[in-house]
Amino acid sequence: MSTQPNIVGYCRACGKALDEASVRSAGGTIYCQEHVPPMTASATTPPPIEASPYTSAAPYTSPAPPHVSRSDVSPGLAFCLGFIPGVGAIYNGQYAKGFVHVILFGLIISVLANDAARGLEPLLAILLAGFVFYMPFEAYHTARRRQLGQPVDEFSSLVPGHGASRFPVAPVILIALGVIFLLENLDLLDFSRILRYWPVALIALGAYLLYARLSPPASDRQSNSRSEEVQR
Amino acid sequence: MKGNLMCAVQGPVMLITLGFLLAADQMGVIAFSHTWPVLLIVFGLFKLAERGFTRNA
Numbered sequence: 001m002s003t004q005p006n007i008v009g010y011c012r013a014c015g016k017a018l019d020e021a022s023v024r025s026a027g028g029t030i031y032c033q034e035h036v037p038p039m040t041a042s043a044t045t046p047p048p049i050e051a052s053p054y055t056s057a058a059p060y061t062s063p064a065p066p067h068v069s070r071s072d073v074s075p076g077l078a079f080c081l082g083f084i085p086g087v088g089a090i091y092n093g094q095y096a097k098g099f100v101h102v103i104l105f106g107l108i109i110s111v112l113a114n115d116a117a118r119g120l121e122p123l124l125a126i127l128l129a130g131f132v133f134y135m136p137f138e139a140y141h142t143a144r145r146r147q148l149g150q151p152v153d154e155f156s157s158l159v160p161g162h163g164a165s166r167f168p169v170a171p172v173i174l175i176a177l178g179v180i181f182l183l184e185n186l187d188l189l190d191f192s193r194i195l196r197y198w199p200v201a202l203i204a205l206g207a208y209l210l211y212a213r214l215s216p217p218a219s220d221r222q223s224n225s226r227s228e229e230v231q232r
Numbered sequence: 233m234k235g236n237l238m239c240a241v242q243g244p245v246m247l248i249t250l251g252f253l254l255a256a257d258q259m260g261v262i263a264f265s266h267t268w269p270v271l272l273i274v275f276g277l278f279k280l281a282e283r284g285f286t287r288n289a
Contacts (some may be wrong), residue, residue: 015239112272171279178272185266 011035029093029151078143079136088139096154096170101135103177107198114195151218161163169208238282266273 007017012037017166024031082088085105089098108128112121145152183189249271257264 015236017236082235086259092287096261168283171283174276174279175273178276181272182267185269 072142073147075140075143075147078139082136082139085132085135088135089142091138092142092152092154094142096152100170100173105131107201111195111198114192118196157198238278242278242282245278246271246274 006021008020009018009030010016011018011027013031014032016032018030018032022033024033077200078088079090081091086098086102089095089101105128108124108131112124112128142152180194181190184191251262253267253270256262256267
């Protein structure tokens with residue numbers, strides 16, 4: 001694996017590999033010295049991280065969690081902002097997740113407006129209502145975890161556990177969306193005909209969840225259960 | 233490290249891609265409103281490559 005065994009994480013801004021001496025944390029995310037947000041740069045220099053099971057694992061998948069509690073993260077504000085699609089996640093610094101929320105929200109509305117649901121409109125309408133309330137609560141809980149200084153994954157509670165690091169979900173979704181929109185724009189494909197196949201998304205999601213549940217690597221499952229204990 | 237290089241070239245390459253698309257738009261080759269998903273694809277490919285490199289590193 002790595003040639004430098006003491007790497008504990010990578011800077012979120014520039015991707016530089018960080019060892020225990022140069023790592024800085026802010027809001028549950030790891031930065032290098034240059035990219036740490038200036039308001040927290042002096043206050044949140046974490047104590048040196050002792051040799052933990054995290055450091056022996058793959059450095060990118062499980063950076064050692066710095067436990068620095070922050071009081072400037074407001075779960076209440078996260079809850080309020082969560083009613084606007086994607087904004088709650090953006091408040092928590094999870095931009096990719098906010099993007100996914102916006103896409104999901106838009107997709108449900110598109111299916112509803114496009115007459116592609118074929119009689120399942122009530123189901124989708126309730127799904128939409130549930131999603132509207134899911135987002136603020138999700139943002140609230142993520143903000144709570146950030147307030148307590150616990151690390152949050154970019155895709156926490158979107159994909160099970162650390163599944164994002166095992167299978168590249170986000171890039172694949174991005175590329176798929178890009179291809180679909182491109183084909184649509186070049187008149188090679190009709191978007192309303194694609195929307196008719198929306199249940200395929202459910203099948204794919206179920207298949208992915210099955211895959212994630214059935215094949216977690218032993219070390220990953222260990223760290224998973226540990227972090228879940230921390231959250232309780 | 234290769235992952236680092238990948239991160240470093242990401243912004244410039246995205247900018248170059250955007251430049252090409254807008255240039256094609258200006259020269260009347262193809263409208264930008266038709267080609268913008270190329271940016272999504274390039275970004276996704278970068279994320280994919282990044283992940284592959286950090287895993288192998």
